[in-house]
Amino acid sequence: MSDYWDIDSIVTRLATVRQSWRSAQKRHGEFGEDSFPSRGDIGKIMEALCGALFPMRLGPSFVRPHNEDAYVAQTLQTALSRLYGQIRRELIYAAQSISHEAIDQRASDIIADFAQALPDLRRMLDSDVEAAYHGDPAAYSVDEVLICYPSMLAIIHHRLAHHLHGLGARLVARIISERAHSKTGIDIHPGAKIEEGFFMDHGTGVVIGETAIIGKRVRLYQGVTLGARSLPLGPNGVAGRGERRHPTVEDDVVIYAGATLLGRITIGRGSEIGGNVWLTQTVPAGSRITQAHAENRIRPAVPEEV
Numbered sequence: 001m002s003d004y005w006d007i008d009s010i011v012t013r014l015a016t017v018r019q020s021w022r023s024a025q026k027r028h029g030e031f032g033e034d035s036f037p038s039r040g041d042i043g044k045i046m047e048a049l050c051g052a053l054f055p056m057r058l059g060p061s062f063v064r065p066h067n068e069d070a071y072v073a074q075t076l077q078t079a080l081s082r083l084y085g086q087i088r089r090e091l092i093y094a095a096q097s098i099s100h101e102a103i104d105q106r107a108s109d110i111i112a113d114f115a116q117a118l119p120d121l122r123r124m125l126d127s128d129v130e131a132a133y134h135g136d137p138a139a140y141s142v143d144e145v146l147i148c149y150p151s152m153l154a155i156i157h158h159r160l161a162h163h164l165h166g167l168g169a170r171l172v173a174r175i176i177s178e179r180a181h182s183k184t185g186i187d188i189h190p191g192a193k194i195e196e197g198f199f200m201d202h203g204t205g206v207v208i209g210e211t212a213i214i215g216k217r218v219r220l221y222q223g224v225t226l227g228a229r230s231l232p233l234g235p236n237g238v239a240g241r242g243e244r245r246h247p248t249v250e251d252d253v254v255i256y257a258g259a260t261l262l263g264r265i266t267i268g269r270g271s272e273i274g275g276n277v278w279l280t281q282t283v284p285a286g287s288r289i290t291q292a293h294a295e296n297r298i299r300p301a302v303p304e305e306v
Contacts, residue, residue: 150183204223
C-alpha cells in the first residue's frame with residue numbers, strides 16, 4: 001500500500017516546502033530549529049501555578065492547612081524551573097546573535113520578576129472572585145466561583161500571561177492565553193490591561209483584543225467583543241501592529257451580552273452598554289446605550305370578498 005501512496009515522493013516534496021518556508025522566514029538561527037516552547041508543558045505548568053495560587057481549592061486533594069505552605073513551596077520550585085526552560089526556549093527562538101549566557105540571564109530575570117509578582121497577582125484574583133460572587137446571585141460562595149466558573153479560569157490565566165507578556169515572554173504568554181481560550185471559549189489577548197474586580201458573567205464568546213484597557217469593577221456578559229476596526233496595511237504588510245486599536249473601558253462599566261465595541265474608543269465611567277449594540281464611537285461617563293428597536297406594525301386584515 002505504501003508504494004501505491006508513493007510516501008517517499010510526498011516526504012521529499014514536503015521537505016522542499018518546509019525549506020522554502022524557513023528560508024522565506026529567515027529562520028536559520030545558530031541555536032537550531034527545535035527551540036519552540038511546548039504547549040503541553042506550559043499547560044502542566046499552568047495547572048501547577050493555579051494550585052500554588054489557590055492550594056486548597058485548585059490544588060490536589062491531599063493539601064490541608066498543615067501542609068499548605070510545604071505544597072506551595074515545592075510546587076513553585078518545580079513550576080518556576082519548568083517555566084524558566086520554556087521562556088529560555090522562546091528567547092532562543094527569537095535570538096539574533098545573542099550568547100547562551102545572555103539568554104540564560106534574561107530568562108532568569110524574567111522568572112525572578114514573575115515569581116515576586118505572584119502575591120500581588122493573587123490579591124488581584126481575589127478581587128475578581130469577589131466581584132463574581134457579589135455580581136451573580138446564582139453564586140452561593142466564593143469557592144463555587146473559583147472552582148466552577150470558566151471565567152475565573154480565563155482570568156487566572158490572563159493575569160499570569162499578562163505579566164509575562166510585559167516582561168517580554170510574549171510567545172509563552174500567548175500560549176497560556178490560548179490554552180484558556182480552548183478550555184473556556186473566552187479569548188483574551190495577554191497584552192490587554194485589566195484592572196481589579198473584573199467579572200465575565202457566563203463569559204463564553206468574549207473577545208478582548210491586545211490593546212484593550214479595562215478599568216476597575218467592569219462586568220462583561222457572554223459574547224462581548226472589544227475588537228479593532230480594519231486598518232490599512234503598513235510597510236511590513238501587517239495592519240496596525242504596535243498601534244492602539246482597541247477600546248478603553250473605564251471603571252464600573254457594564255456591557256451586556258452580544259455587544260460589539262470596535263476601535264480606539266472610550267466607554268466612560270459608569271456606563272451601561274446594552275445587548276447586541278454595535279458601537280464604534282466614544283461615549284461619555286454615565287451613558288446608557290441600547291439597541292434601536294424597529295416598530296412592527298400590524299395591518300388589519302382585509303375582509304375577503306364574498
